[in-house]
Amino acid sequence: MTFPIRIFVPKDAAARSVGADDVAARIMAEAEARSIEVSVVRTGTRGALFLEPLVEVETSAGRIGYGPVDPDDVTGLFDAGFPSADGHPLHLGPVDAIPYLARQTRVTFARCGVIDPASVADYRAQGGFRGLEAALAKPAADIVEDVVASGLRGRGGAGFPTGIKWRTVAAAEADEKYICCNADEGDSGTFADRILMEGDPFLLIEGMTIAGLAVGACTGYVYIRSEYPDAIAAMKTAIAACEADGTLGDDILGSGRSFRLHVRVGAGAYICGEESAMLDSLEGKRGIVRAKPPIPAIAGLFGKPTVVNNVLSFAAVPSILADGPEAYAAHGMGKSRGTMPFQIAGNIARGGLVELGFGVTLRELIEDFGGGTHSGRPVRAVQVGGPLGAYVPADRLDLPMDYEAFAEAGFMVGHGGIVVFDDTVDMARQARFAFAFCAIESCGKCTPCRVGAVRGRETMDRILAGEDVATNVALVEDLCTLMTDASLCAMGGLTPMPVKSALTYFPEDFDRAHAREAAE
């Protein structure tokens, strides 16, 4: 071949955390030493994180994968004929045929891991901006109604219909409106926002721009947590590339319409993932939760009507405009329409991102995709929906991932994060952690959350010490009721969810009488 062979190595933070940078450097060094002409393209991740670093080679038969490639494997790969090393144990065959990826329904994450996240041209060549072009061709009200018709619900956890929110902002009269993207993905077990921003940042930019056109806003902010330096860099690079390309700025794609986007970096406060605390933080203040009403759609950033959506909500919008709301709504079950990027994490053999229509069961995700626990021990509990989500016991894994089905069972789908624990987990300790985490991260505005979390942690300490267990468990239950009913936001209001699920499904872990006896 006369042209350089294109080799793809992710620069996603998770891939880099297990050596992707070294792998890319070793590939370039080996290729040069052997006079093989290659060009190494750094992409995002495909989401099959257990295969990272996943190296892909472009061939006439599509991309061929190798993984997980340790830096020390690179020389051996070249000895076996790399970039064409069919006989090597790390050879995975065509990437699109890897079962973990082939069995997914990729809509939002279709380009992730495929394109160069710094290249507008790459994005456009892979179908990018079709949604924006469609949006520019129709009245603003029709954009909103398309989003309503798609059935898209907020992917940040609450599941509120996105189109309805947009309708409210569009109807509000104001001299200025804002589009705010909540990219403060603080929930443990979630990383879909990060993967998207690092792997396909243009999709988020396109979705936010469409939102601006729909509601009449010319300014957008992406609020990214400081724990995600790679995502911050990728978004800034992509925004600059779009400005140079004319897809952001005062004349979007020659339409005469204006939209500008700014990145704002959080400062390590979990509560800023709550939308009103995030707005205060964007205004340069402490991230304190606001009382509602007024809702942000009426009085949000700087008191102006504001669309606040999660990364994945905005990222779902371009395909809805490009392919029609019916195509999006065709996925899913019941009132949960479209696809959801589930994230399988914790003690899991094959962790990663799995985008599928709603309705897939927890068992399919954990066993078929995830391959069971990393430790090889039995699954005991699965926390779904982040630190404020319930611990689902192993005998309830046949539950379908659907907002209503989960709510009916007393659980929460949330952001689609799934954290698996094996049978060594101590559920009373997990219940204590739920309170402890709330105590660390509470904004302090309302008493049930600020004081309740501390009291809950202290009471759990007594239970763990085997002190008057029955009385203290009753106290914890009482506290949970109070926090649920009286907290200002989901932080205090949902902290009882993991605690109560632990109490309900794992009561044996709270019976610490033996701990007391052993101590005496």
Add this chain to the structure above:
Amino acid sequence: MSVTPDDRSASLAGADAPATTDDVAAAVADVCAAHGDRPDALIEMLHAIQARLGHVPPQAEPLIAARLNRSRAEIHGVVSFYHDFHTAPAGRRVIKLCRAEACQAVGCEDLANHLHRAHRLGSGATTPDAAVTVEDAYCLGNCALGPAALVDGELQGRVTAERLDRWIAEARIPRGEAAE
């Protein structure tokens, strides 16, 4: 002996020359000007000041307040609210160990115990030679490849006690020897 974050300035006396009053004033003036003295950019400003000085010195607060036409209490309220901002310098190497649920499921508590036992480094503590600071993080977004840590801003996956030991040992080599 380990020290708590509040003791950092004391422990660092003689280790690194602290920022002078002039340094602080210059940093505040430059950073605030670069952000147009806009109060809504306060968090960005604090990040920039911390990037330049290594921390946000208390004497910066009244200077920022004057630039932004805000009270010192408002500035202090923001500095003290966010976990990221430190009022005293950290060690030369900062290890942020994830302590959230997904990393708990793969043993991050054992790693925290190891740091405590083997290195006397509790959460927020700095070694007496100002080499290493250990902090807790609550989710670094690497939940499928945990336990995770952020070492000098670089995300690490599948962290083990041996790797923690190595990162600490690297940072504790006296600078003179490291140069040889």
